[in-house]
Amino acid sequence: MRILGIETSCDETSAAVVQNGTEVLSLVIESSVAEHAKTGGVVPEVAARDAAHKIMPAIEKALADAQVDLDAIDAIAVTAGPGLMGSLLVGVETARALAYLRQKPLIPVHHTMGHLSANLLGRAKPPQFPVLVLTVSGGHNDLILWHDYTQVQRLGQTIDDAAGEAFDKGARILGLGFPGGPAIAREAEKGNPNRFDFPRPMRHSKDLNFSFSGLKTALLYAVRDLGGIENIPQKTLADLSAGYQEAITDSLAAKLFAAIDIYPEIREIHLTGGVSANRRLREKCALQAQKRGLPFRFPEKIIYCTDNAAMIAVAGFYKFKAHPGQKWDWREVQATVKREWF
Numbered sequence: 001m002r003i004l005g006i007e008t009s010c011d012e013t014s015a016a017v018v019q020n021g022t023e024v025l026s027l028v029i030e031s032s033v034a035e036h037a038k039t040g041g042v043v044p045e046v047a048a049r050d051a052a053h054k055i056m057p058a059i060e061k062a063l064a065d066a067q068v069d070l071d072a073i074d075a076i077a078v079t080a081g082p083g084l085m086g087s088l089l090v091g092v093e094t095a096r097a098l099a100y101l102r103q104k105p106l107i108p109v110h111h112t113m114g115h116l117s118a119n120l121l122g123r124a125k126p127p128q129f130p131v132l133v134l135t136v137s138g139g140h141n142d143l144i145l146w147h148d149y150t151q152v153q154r155l156g157q158t159i160d161d162a163a164g165e166a167f168d169k170g171a172r173i174l175g176l177g178f179p180g181g182p183a184i185a186r187e188a189e190k191g192n193p194n195r196f197d198f199p200r201p202m203r204h205s206k207d208l209n210f211s212f213s214g215l216k217t218a219l220l221y222a223v224r225d226l227g228g229i230e231n232i233p234q235k236t237l238a239d240l241s242a243g244y245q246e247a248i249t250d251s252l253a254a255k256l257f258a259a260i261d262i263y264p265e266i267r268e269i270h271l272t273g274g275v276s277a278n279r280r281l282r283e284k285c286a287l288q289a290q291k292r293g294l295p296f297r298f299p300e301k302i303i304y305c306t307d308n309a310a311m312i313a314v315a316g317f318y319k320f321k322a323h324p325g326q327k328w329d330w331r332e333v334q335a336t337v338k339r340e341w342f
Ligand code: KG4
Pocket: 010, 136, 137, 138, 139, 140, 163, 164, 165, 167, 168, 179, 180, 181, 182, 185, 273, 274, 275, 276, 277, 278, 279, 305, 306, 307
């Protein structure tokens, strides 16, 4: 079964063709990151206009790269939410029009369900459920108990910023540009993570929630106390980056492993979302998973960590299989997103 996936929830416009829920026949990702770098973050209207320009060429290229035409597609899966409304509408309306004209089933997909499914891309071996998933990006920061391909339970979430947002805001404070995660990670490679002692927010709280806004403030004060960013030498910038990254990744890993003690039925650990590209986070999680004898996965390729349509196609594939013959229309889409998730 071949699914055409479409993803336009934020600043990426992406289309993909995925076969049988795992084999990526094509994946096109058109980013508007260069536009957003100018403003230091995503401007929703700019992202939506950019998606409107790029969506049809992206779909055409995805079909051409997969060497199929629309007739050979069994269903169309599209991110229905959450995300920036203008950007989402571009993807949903395009998918809706194509599905209507070519009489294809249309499957609305929850964006985070897509991120969970990113760990199925290119992998022949199915996961052993239940899987504990830490899914972290610029827009969300969730700890999920993944019971089955289409069944999830949220165990924890951020009470303020997502970790990706903390990286992005931290990079802005440090003058490192956008997106912040890769920029801080690159600086941190050259730095000493122990020179600055940043807080580990929520570490001692009994729940499985996260918080990053206090950490961002601590970075702001550290920079101020050093005389402002223009007076900070290169080595100190690297040390600040390393310390900040260490605090974020410690906070994420601590809650992930606290969850294992509460839910002993967990059989596998997954990382996903944009921040799962972070090498330090992967190292910490791999070490802890190994200590507990649990298999550990993160997306096979970096492009599967950040927003992409292949993961949406996979989530759509399993939703389609779980509800054969079901028809979803736009009025249902928002309700579906709400009903399925929290
Ligand atoms: O999943 P994604 O593409 O978009 C959202 O759904 O938000 O994630 C983007 C986020 C950005 O905040 C970016 O700074 C972060 O993922 N990110 C990273 C790394 N690569 C991307 N954060 C830390 N380390 C990285 N290597």
